[in-house]
Amino acid sequence: MEENVAHHTSGDFRKLLVPFVSAFQYEGDEVNMTLAKTKGRTFHEKICDKAYSDDGLIQILATRSKSQLNATFNHYNNQFGDAITKCLTVPEKYYQKVLRLAINKLGTDERALTRVVVTRAEVDLQRIAEEYKRRNNMPLDRAITEDTSRDYEKMLLALMGHGDAC
Ligand SMILES: *[C@@H]1O[C@H](CO)[C@@H](O)[C@H](O)[C@H]1NC(C)=O
Ligand SMILES: *[C@@H]1O[C@H](CO)[C@@H](O)[C@H](O)[C@H]1NC(C)=O
Secondary structure, three states, X not given: OHHHHHHHOOHHXXXXXXXXXXXXOOOOOOOOHHHHHXXXXXXXXXXXXXXXXXXXXXXXXXXXXXXXXXXXXXXXHHHHOOOOHHHHHOXXXXXXXXXXXXXXXXXXXXXXXXXXXXXXXXOOHHHHHHXXXXXXXXXXXXXXXXXXXXXXXXXXXXXXXXHHHO
């Protein structure tokens, strides 16, 4: 994915994005319980504040390690109830909501939009796009095209698998 991003972007925007994408390459089965507890608590706070597009929250959900994410949600469930279980089983519902809020926001919340597209690109972005279309009666790529421009639009579309549009 780093190569893909580097190929489709330029200048400052590339400088900003490439390290960001690299930072999400971690995968593994080991679980850090201390981290799971801290993140579970953060998750709870952000959900309570309805801060759905908060950086900290998206970063937790962008965790590549399923085991770590599972441990975080287990901790959350034990401590705060079971409301979040659906997030693990159907993350695309959560992400389509983050995208909808980001796109519908006046001026577009580019930070949230970038984070979701970049971090989910190789994970479940296609499913998120399907869920987005189902809920909003508009294809995600069209919503992005209408809301963004130039390099930024190209990069997002490339990550969605529309590389030939560049
Ligand atoms: C677990 O995560 C915490 C917080 O990031 C860190 O301080 C600690 O060193 C980690 N423990 C292990 C065993 O990796
Ligand atoms: C998640 O954690 C629970 C409790 O430790 C475990 O039973 C379950 O198998 C785990 N699921 C995954 C996908 O790791």
